[in-house]
Amino acid sequence: MSWWDVLKIGFPAVLTFFAGRASTRLDRRHEQRDAEAAKAPEFTVWPDGGSLRLQNTGDGPATGIMLDFGEYPRERVQRLPDGPFDLAEGASIIFYMSSGLNLQKPPDVVVRCAELASPRHVAIPR
The missing domain is CATH 1.20.5 (Single alpha-helices involved in coiled-coils or other helix-helix interfaces)
Structure with missing residues:
Protein backbone atom coordinates (compact mmCIF):
# COMPACT_ATOMS: atom_id res chain seq x y z
CA MET A 1 0.00 0.00 0.00
CA LYS A 39 -34.89 34.07 29.80
CA ALA A 40 -37.48 36.80 29.84
CA PRO A 41 -38.81 39.18 32.44
CA GLU A 42 -42.34 38.91 33.82
CA PHE A 43 -43.98 41.50 36.00
CA THR A 44 -46.35 41.55 38.96
CA VAL A 45 -47.75 44.47 40.93
CA TRP A 46 -48.09 43.79 44.67
CA PRO A 47 -49.69 45.92 47.38
CA ASP A 48 -47.04 47.04 49.87
CA GLY A 49 -48.72 48.92 52.72
CA GLY A 50 -50.13 52.10 51.19
CA SER A 51 -47.93 51.77 48.13
CA LEU A 52 -47.53 49.39 45.21
CA ARG A 53 -44.51 47.29 44.27
CA LEU A 54 -43.68 46.42 40.64
CA GLN A 55 -41.53 43.28 40.70
CA ASN A 56 -39.67 41.46 37.96
CA THR A 57 -40.78 37.89 38.68
CA GLY A 58 -39.29 36.46 35.48
CA ASP A 59 -36.02 34.63 35.00
CA GLY A 60 -34.19 37.42 33.18
CA PRO A 61 -33.38 41.11 33.62
CA ALA A 62 -35.55 43.91 32.22
CA THR A 63 -33.97 47.02 30.72
CA GLY A 64 -35.52 50.23 29.46
CA ILE A 65 -38.79 49.71 31.35
CA MET A 66 -41.53 52.19 30.55
CA LEU A 67 -44.91 52.18 32.32
CA ASP A 68 -48.17 53.37 30.76
CA PHE A 69 -51.10 54.01 33.09
CA GLY A 70 -53.52 54.88 30.29
CA GLU A 71 -55.93 57.70 31.18
CA TYR A 72 -54.61 57.93 34.75
CA PRO A 73 -52.60 61.17 35.15
CA ARG A 74 -48.86 60.46 35.31
CA GLU A 75 -48.33 63.31 37.78
CA ARG A 76 -50.45 61.36 40.31
CA VAL A 77 -47.93 58.49 40.25
CA GLN A 78 -45.09 59.14 42.68
CA ARG A 79 -41.62 57.70 43.26
CA LEU A 80 -41.17 56.35 39.73
CA PRO A 81 -38.21 57.46 37.60
CA ASP A 82 -39.05 60.02 34.92
CA GLY A 83 -37.38 57.98 32.19
CA PRO A 84 -36.78 54.31 31.44
CA PHE A 85 -35.38 52.19 34.26
CA ASP A 86 -34.02 48.67 34.73
CA LEU A 87 -34.98 45.81 37.05
CA ALA A 88 -32.81 42.78 37.58
CA GLU A 89 -34.33 39.35 38.03
CA GLY A 90 -36.30 39.42 41.32
CA ALA A 91 -35.81 43.17 41.81
CA SER A 92 -38.67 45.56 42.47
CA ILE A 93 -39.53 49.24 42.68
CA ILE A 94 -42.07 50.87 45.00
CA PHE A 95 -44.43 53.59 43.78
CA TYR A 96 -47.55 55.38 44.98
CA MET A 97 -50.79 56.07 43.15
CA SER A 98 -53.16 58.57 44.70
CA SER A 99 -56.88 58.00 44.25
CA GLY A 100 -60.08 59.66 45.37
CA LEU A 101 -63.77 59.90 44.61
CA ASN A 102 -63.18 61.36 41.16
CA LEU A 103 -59.95 59.51 40.44
CA GLN A 104 -59.89 55.71 40.51
CA LYS A 105 -56.78 53.61 39.99
CA PRO A 106 -56.65 51.96 36.59
CA PRO A 107 -57.24 48.19 36.43
CA ASP A 108 -53.80 47.57 34.94
CA VAL A 109 -50.53 49.11 33.88
CA VAL A 110 -48.90 48.47 30.52
CA VAL A 111 -45.23 47.51 30.91
CA ARG A 112 -42.80 47.82 28.01
CA CYS A 113 -39.13 46.85 28.06
CA ALA A 114 -36.36 46.00 25.61
CA GLU A 115 -36.56 42.25 26.26
CA LEU A 116 -40.28 41.88 25.46
CA ALA A 117 -41.53 41.81 21.89
CA SER A 118 -44.95 43.10 22.94
CA PRO A 119 -46.17 45.11 25.94
CA ARG A 120 -47.54 43.30 29.01
CA HIS A 121 -50.73 44.31 30.82
CA VAL A 122 -50.16 43.83 34.55
CA ALA A 123 -53.14 43.99 36.91
CA ILE A 124 -53.08 46.59 39.68
CA PRO A 125 -54.53 45.23 42.94
CA ARG A 126 -57.49 47.12 44.41
Missing part, protein backbone atom coordinates in the same frame (compact mmCIF):
# COMPACT_ATOMS: atom_id res chain seq x y z
CA SER A 2 1.41 3.38 -0.99
CA TRP A 3 1.26 6.65 0.91
CA TRP A 4 -1.24 7.89 -1.59
CA ASP A 5 -3.62 5.02 -0.75
CA VAL A 6 -3.23 5.70 3.00
CA LEU A 7 -3.87 9.39 2.43
CA LYS A 8 -7.01 8.69 0.34
CA ILE A 9 -8.42 6.48 3.11
CA GLY A 10 -7.19 8.41 6.18
CA PHE A 11 -7.83 12.01 5.15
CA PRO A 12 -11.64 11.71 4.87
CA ALA A 13 -11.76 9.89 8.22
CA VAL A 14 -9.70 12.57 9.97
CA LEU A 15 -11.72 15.32 8.30
CA THR A 16 -15.00 13.69 9.39
CA PHE A 17 -13.74 13.38 12.98
CA PHE A 18 -12.80 17.06 13.26
CA ALA A 19 -15.94 18.24 11.47
CA GLY A 20 -18.03 16.27 13.97
CA ARG A 21 -16.22 17.89 16.90
CA ALA A 22 -16.73 21.36 15.44
CA SER A 23 -20.40 20.62 14.86
CA THR A 24 -20.82 19.51 18.48
CA ARG A 25 -19.20 22.71 19.74
CA LEU A 26 -21.47 24.81 17.54
CA ASP A 27 -24.52 22.92 18.79
CA ARG A 28 -23.52 23.62 22.40
CA ARG A 29 -23.04 27.32 21.64
CA HIS A 30 -26.45 27.50 19.99
CA GLU A 31 -28.07 25.74 22.95
CA GLN A 32 -26.47 28.19 25.38
CA ARG A 33 -27.54 31.16 23.26
CA ASP A 34 -31.10 29.83 23.01
CA ALA A 35 -31.24 29.24 26.77
CA GLU A 36 -30.11 32.81 27.42
CA ALA A 37 -32.63 34.15 24.91
CA ALA A 38 -35.43 32.15 26.56
Whole structure:
Protein backbone atom coordinates (compact mmCIF):
# COMPACT_ATOMS: atom_id res chain seq x y z
CA MET A 1 0.00 0.00 0.00
CA SER A 2 1.41 3.38 -0.99
CA TRP A 3 1.26 6.65 0.91
CA TRP A 4 -1.24 7.89 -1.59
CA ASP A 5 -3.62 5.02 -0.75
CA VAL A 6 -3.23 5.70 3.00
CA LEU A 7 -3.87 9.39 2.43
CA LYS A 8 -7.01 8.69 0.34
CA ILE A 9 -8.42 6.48 3.11
CA GLY A 10 -7.19 8.41 6.18
CA PHE A 11 -7.83 12.01 5.15
CA PRO A 12 -11.64 11.71 4.87
CA ALA A 13 -11.76 9.89 8.22
CA VAL A 14 -9.70 12.57 9.97
CA LEU A 15 -11.72 15.32 8.30
CA THR A 16 -15.00 13.69 9.39
CA PHE A 17 -13.74 13.38 12.98
CA PHE A 18 -12.80 17.06 13.26
CA ALA A 19 -15.94 18.24 11.47
CA GLY A 20 -18.03 16.27 13.97
CA ARG A 21 -16.22 17.89 16.90
CA ALA A 22 -16.73 21.36 15.44
CA SER A 23 -20.40 20.62 14.86
CA THR A 24 -20.82 19.51 18.48
CA ARG A 25 -19.20 22.71 19.74
CA LEU A 26 -21.47 24.81 17.54
CA ASP A 27 -24.52 22.92 18.79
CA ARG A 28 -23.52 23.62 22.40
CA ARG A 29 -23.04 27.32 21.64
CA HIS A 30 -26.45 27.50 19.99
CA GLU A 31 -28.07 25.74 22.95
CA GLN A 32 -26.47 28.19 25.38
CA ARG A 33 -27.54 31.16 23.26
CA ASP A 34 -31.10 29.83 23.01
CA ALA A 35 -31.24 29.24 26.77
CA GLU A 36 -30.11 32.81 27.42
CA ALA A 37 -32.63 34.15 24.91
CA ALA A 38 -35.43 32.15 26.56
CA LYS A 39 -34.89 34.07 29.80
CA ALA A 40 -37.48 36.80 29.84
CA PRO A 41 -38.81 39.18 32.44
CA GLU A 42 -42.34 38.91 33.82
CA PHE A 43 -43.98 41.50 36.00
CA THR A 44 -46.35 41.55 38.96
CA VAL A 45 -47.75 44.47 40.93
CA TRP A 46 -48.09 43.79 44.67
CA PRO A 47 -49.69 45.92 47.38
CA ASP A 48 -47.04 47.04 49.87
CA GLY A 49 -48.72 48.92 52.72
CA GLY A 50 -50.13 52.10 51.19
CA SER A 51 -47.93 51.77 48.13
CA LEU A 52 -47.53 49.39 45.21
CA ARG A 53 -44.51 47.29 44.27
CA LEU A 54 -43.68 46.42 40.64
CA GLN A 55 -41.53 43.28 40.70
CA ASN A 56 -39.67 41.46 37.96
CA THR A 57 -40.78 37.89 38.68
CA GLY A 58 -39.29 36.46 35.48
CA ASP A 59 -36.02 34.63 35.00
CA GLY A 60 -34.19 37.42 33.18
CA PRO A 61 -33.38 41.11 33.62
CA ALA A 62 -35.55 43.91 32.22
CA THR A 63 -33.97 47.02 30.72
CA GLY A 64 -35.52 50.23 29.46
CA ILE A 65 -38.79 49.71 31.35
CA MET A 66 -41.53 52.19 30.55
CA LEU A 67 -44.91 52.18 32.32
CA ASP A 68 -48.17 53.37 30.76
CA PHE A 69 -51.10 54.01 33.09
CA GLY A 70 -53.52 54.88 30.29
CA GLU A 71 -55.93 57.70 31.18
CA TYR A 72 -54.61 57.93 34.75
CA PRO A 73 -52.60 61.17 35.15
CA ARG A 74 -48.86 60.46 35.31
CA GLU A 75 -48.33 63.31 37.78
CA ARG A 76 -50.45 61.36 40.31
CA VAL A 77 -47.93 58.49 40.25
CA GLN A 78 -45.09 59.14 42.68
CA ARG A 79 -41.62 57.70 43.26
CA LEU A 80 -41.17 56.35 39.73
CA PRO A 81 -38.21 57.46 37.60
CA ASP A 82 -39.05 60.02 34.92
CA GLY A 83 -37.38 57.98 32.19
CA PRO A 84 -36.78 54.31 31.44
CA PHE A 85 -35.38 52.19 34.26
CA ASP A 86 -34.02 48.67 34.73
CA LEU A 87 -34.98 45.81 37.05
CA ALA A 88 -32.81 42.78 37.58
CA GLU A 89 -34.33 39.35 38.03
CA GLY A 90 -36.30 39.42 41.32
CA ALA A 91 -35.81 43.17 41.81
CA SER A 92 -38.67 45.56 42.47
CA ILE A 93 -39.53 49.24 42.68
CA ILE A 94 -42.07 50.87 45.00
CA PHE A 95 -44.43 53.59 43.78
CA TYR A 96 -47.55 55.38 44.98
CA MET A 97 -50.79 56.07 43.15
CA SER A 98 -53.16 58.57 44.70
CA SER A 99 -56.88 58.00 44.25
CA GLY A 100 -60.08 59.66 45.37
CA LEU A 101 -63.77 59.90 44.61
CA ASN A 102 -63.18 61.36 41.16
CA LEU A 103 -59.95 59.51 40.44
CA GLN A 104 -59.89 55.71 40.51
CA LYS A 105 -56.78 53.61 39.99
CA PRO A 106 -56.65 51.96 36.59
CA PRO A 107 -57.24 48.19 36.43
CA ASP A 108 -53.80 47.57 34.94
CA VAL A 109 -50.53 49.11 33.88
CA VAL A 110 -48.90 48.47 30.52
CA VAL A 111 -45.23 47.51 30.91
CA ARG A 112 -42.80 47.82 28.01
CA CYS A 113 -39.13 46.85 28.06
CA ALA A 114 -36.36 46.00 25.61
CA GLU A 115 -36.56 42.25 26.26
CA LEU A 116 -40.28 41.88 25.46
CA ALA A 117 -41.53 41.81 21.89
CA SER A 118 -44.95 43.10 22.94
CA PRO A 119 -46.17 45.11 25.94
CA ARG A 120 -47.54 43.30 29.01
CA HIS A 121 -50.73 44.31 30.82
CA VAL A 122 -50.16 43.83 34.55
CA ALA A 123 -53.14 43.99 36.91
CA ILE A 124 -53.08 46.59 39.68
CA PRO A 125 -54.53 45.23 42.94
CA ARG A 126 -57.49 47.12 44.41
